[in-house]
Amino acid sequence: xxxxxLTAYLMxxxxxxxxxxxxxxxxxxxxxxxxxxxxxxxxxxxxxxxFAKYSINPGLTGQIFSLFTITVxxxxxxxxxxxxxxxxxxxxxxxxxxxxxxxx
Amino acid sequence: xxxxxxxxxxxxxxxxxxxLLFRKSKSESTAWIGVLLxxxxxxxxxxxxxxVWQGEGIKTEGTWFQIGERAITMGFEVNPLNALMLVIVSxxxxxxxxxxxxxxxxxxxxxxxxxxxxxxxxxxxxxxVSPNLLQLYMxxxxxxxxxxxxxxxxxxxPEAKAAAKKAFVMTRIGDVGLFIGMVLLxxxxxxxxxxxxxxxxxxxxxxxxxxxxxxxxxxxxxVGKSGQxxxxxxxxxxxxxxxxxxxxxxxATMVAAGVYLVAxxxxxxxxxxxxxxVVAVVGGLTAIFAASIGLMQKDIKRVLAYxxxxxxxxxxxxxxxxxxxxxxxxxxxxxxxxxxxxxxAGSVIHAVHTQNIEEMGGLWKKLxxxxxxxxxxxxxxxxxxxxxxxxxxDEILASTYADGKYGLFWLAVIAAFxxxxxxxxxxxxxxxxxxxxxxxxxxxxxxxxxxxxxxLGVLAVVAGYLNTTWFGTFLSDxxxxxPVELPHGDHHGPAWIPLVATLAAALGIGLAYLIYQxxxxxxxxxxxxxxxxxxxxxxxxxxxxxxDQTVVKGTRGLSKLGVLFDRYVVDGxxxxxxxxxxxxxxxxxxxxxxxxxxxxxxxxxxxxxxxLIVALTGGYFS
Numbered sequence: 001x002x003x004x005x006l007t008a009y010l011m012x013x014x015x016x017x018x019x020x021x022x023x024x025x026x027x028x029x030x031x032x033x034x035x036x037x038x039x040x041x042x043x044x045x046x047x048x049x050x051f052a053k054y055s056i057n058p059g060l061t062g063q064i065f066s067l068f069t070i071t072v073x074x075x076x077x078x079x080x081x082x083x084x085x086x087x088x089x090x091x092x093x094x095x096x097x098x099x100x101x102x103x104x
Numbered sequence: 105x106x107x108x109x110x111x112x113x114x115x116x117x118x119x120x121x122x123x124l125l126f127r128k129s130k131s132e133s134t135a136w137i138g139v140l141l142x143x144x145x146x147x148x149x150x151x152x153x154x155x156v157w158q159g160e161g162i163k164t165e166g167t168w169f170q171i172g173e174r175a176i177t178m179g180f181e182v183n184p185l186n187a188l189m190l191v192i193v194s195x196x197x198x199x200x201x202x203x204x205x206x207x208x209x210x211x212x213x214x215x216x217x218x219x220x221x222x223x224x225x226x227x228x229x230x231x232x233v234s235p236n237l238l239q240l241y242m243x244x245x246x247x248x249x250x251x252x253x254x255x256x257x258x259x260x261x262p263e264a265k266a267a268a269k270k271a272f273v274m275t276r277i278g279d280v281g282l283f284i285g286m287v288l289l290x291x292x293x294x295x296x297x298x299x300x301x302x303x304x305x306x307x308x309x310x311x312x313x314x315x316x317x318x319x320x321x322x323x324x325x326x327v328g329k330s331g332q333x334x335x336x337x338x339x340x341x342x343x344x345x346x347x348x349x350x351x352x353x354x355x356a357t358m359v360a361a362g363v364y365l366v367a368x369x370x371x372x373x374x375x376x377x378x379x380x381x382v383v384a385v386v387g388g389l390t391a392i393f394a395a396s397i398g399l400m401q402k403d404i405k406r407v408l409a410y411x412x413x414x415x416x417x418x419x420x421x422x423x424x425x426x427x428x429x430x431x432x433x434x435x436x437x438x439x440x441x442x443x444x445x446x447x448x449a450g451s452v453i454h455a456v457h458t459q460n461i462e463e464m465g466g467l468w469k470k471l472x473x474x475x476x477x478x479x480x481x482x483x484x485x486x487x488x489x490x491x492x493x494x495x496x497x498d499e500i501l502a503s504t505y506a507d508g509k510y511g512l513f514w515l516a517v518i519a520a521f522x523x524x525x526x527x528x529x530x531x532x533x534x535x536x537x538x539x540x541x542x543x544x545x546x547x548x549x550x551x552x553x554x555x556x557x558x559x560l561g562v563l564a565v566v567a568g569y570l571n572t573t574w575f576g577t578f579l580s581d582x583x584x585x586x587p588v589e590l591p592h593g594d595h596h597g598p599a600w601i602p603l604v605a606t607l608a609a610a611l612g613i614g615l616a617y618l619i620y621q622x623x624x625x626x627x628x629x630x631x632x633x634x635x636x637x638x639x640x641x642x643x644x645x646x647x648x649x650x651x652d653q654t655v656v657k658g659t660r661g662l663s664k665l666g667v668l669f670d671r672y673v674v675d676g677x678x679x680x681x682x683x684x685x686x687x688x689x690x691x692x693x694x695x696x697x698x699x700x701x702x703x704x705x706x707x708x709x710x711x712x713x714x715x716l717i718v719a720l721t722g723g724y725f726s
Binding site for chain 1: 696697698700701704705708
């Protein structure tokens with residue numbers, strides 16, 4: 001079939017996940033943070049699909065599961081953006097540094 | 105009557121409690137509570153005394169608690185010595201209560217003063233009826249507390265505050281001695297009971313060195329309380345208290361407690377020749393030393409205070425010279441005439457509102473009652489024949505002479521001369537001549553003040569006839585019933601001793617007359633000839649300054665070292681601990697900054713570390 005091995009997919013997923021993690025932990029802008037979280041989710045999706053194809057019992061379960069994840073991620077992004085907009089209306093900022101109410 | 109004698113100390117205690125309840129009261133009739141209750145004590149004391157006079161006695165005790173085999177008891181005892189003390193204490197206390205009703209008139213804390221007087225009387229009476237050393241020690245400290253409270257009654261005056269503290273600390277030095285003596289006795293005898301202690305002293309259960317040591321330790325307690333030589337400095341300062349307090353505590357009763365202690369423990373002292381000699385020497389030196397200071401003081405109460413110290417020295421001298429009866433006799437007469445002198449001085453101060461004798465004078469005509477009474481007191485203390493002081497002083501001199509202590513005998517004679525001189529210096533300066541101070545508003549004290557003085561005046565005259573060679577030695581017969589075996593034979597020295605004593609008194613009075621009344625000799629006649637000696641005496645032999653330079657400075661230095669240790673070592677340790685904890689928590693609190701991102705970072709690092717550990721150790725699954 002194809003000559004691309006499982007490790008390559010996993011490496012791609014790992015790199016993608018680390019980029020997402022880095023973005024989620026370091027970026028100041030809440031929108032970027034949200035996008036970074038999407039990146040991490042997609043890295044997980046790649047993992048799911050790759051294992052579905054290359055595992056000992058290949059099947060469609062993993063791919064269907066990743067479809068679900070994409071749907072849930074879409075819903076999550078919608079909720080996240082809604083919260084973000086509400087937050088922006090309240091505080092006139094999307095800077096994550098200033099959202100430290102947990103301290104109080 | 106005797107079974108009830110334990111009630112005697114409780115009436116003043118009741119007065120103390122009641123008056124504390126009324127302490128905010130503005131009414132001065134609260135004084136009658138104290139007067140009435142001490143009056144009951146007085147009546148009962150007299151009843152007890154009469155019963156004991158007939159040869160009765162009582163001792164009742166119950167076990168307080170048990171230490172191993174030893175039972176510590178509490179109870180009361182009446183024997184001739186303490187029955188006499190009961191009468192003296194309750195009488196003077198009653199009269200002082202009455203007197204204070206007039207003297208303290210208008211004071212803001214009027215009921216509190218009487219409450220303190222009640223507390224003191226309770227403690228003193230309790231001390232007297234104690235049948236064992238432990239109980240005595242408790243009352244001993246309570247008496248000290250009463251004295252402290254009353255000296256510091258005018259606590260807003262810094263001198264009074266300092267004097268109260270000084271009295272407390274100085275007597276405490278003595279109390280430590282007494283405590284050590286008590287512990288040693290308990291160790292040796294296994295009991296605090298007088299009877300058992302005396303029994304084992306008699307049986308020779310205690311080695312003679314230990315005997316001397318315990319006797320001396322107990323004597324240290326007496327030295328502190330009775331203001332004897334090294335520890336006397338608190339007593340003159342205690343004159344900062346109200347004058348009735350000086351009469352009650354610092355003349356008649358508490359300071360005599362030291363003498364009483366030595367008398368009560370007399371068999372112990374008798375067993376040790378060395379201890380008796382120390383008592384006699386300390387007493388003799390105190391007598392002449394304090395008398396010399398009294399010659400030059402300007403404060404009427406301080407002159408009397410030094411005179412008290414000197415007379416207490418006399419009593420100690422008598423006890424040390426085996427003159428047991430003479431010591432107790434002088435204690436009795438002194439209580440009366442010195443209380444009289446203090447009350448009269450209080451009446452003078454009440455009239456002229458100063459204590460400086462240079463600002464008095466010519467008061468004889470204005471104080472028609474106080475003046476003659478003061479004269480009676482002065483004559484009695486000077487040892488003029490037929491008055492009480494003559495008999496007791498004569499007895500002391502005779503027993504000192506009979507005991508072979510000739511050096512101390514002559515010291516005592518010189519002290520008697522000085523006593524007569526300074527008492528009449530006081531008398532002439534205060535009552536005769538021209539008025540040198542404020543004359544307006546000088547009036548005799550109210551009868552509530554003069555009545556106690558009159559009673560004491562009568563006693564100061566007649567108390568001497570308790571024990572005379574002419575009419576009968578009632579007191580020594582009476583005291584002979586007690587547990588103390590009186591030294592064999594009466595101390596009737598040569599017949600010339602009364603003559604010498606009278607001569608000394610007459611010389612002193614005459615000299616004072618020539619200097620302060622006639623003016624034949626100028627007032628600085630002696631001071632001019634020996635200016636440096638006069639300077640030293642006027643400054644009380646620099647004893648206070650000496651203590652300041654040595655003991656006080658030493659203690660201060662030591663406590664400064666202690667402060668340094670505390671500040672840099674103890675505090676340093678504590679600060680190190682707190683700083684450590686604070687630093688840790690600062691790091692911890694910096695982690696909590698409210699930002700999800702840093703929490704997330706921390707979580708990631710945690711997981712990474714966990715994974716690393718799992719990977720390096722071979723993992724959970726291996």
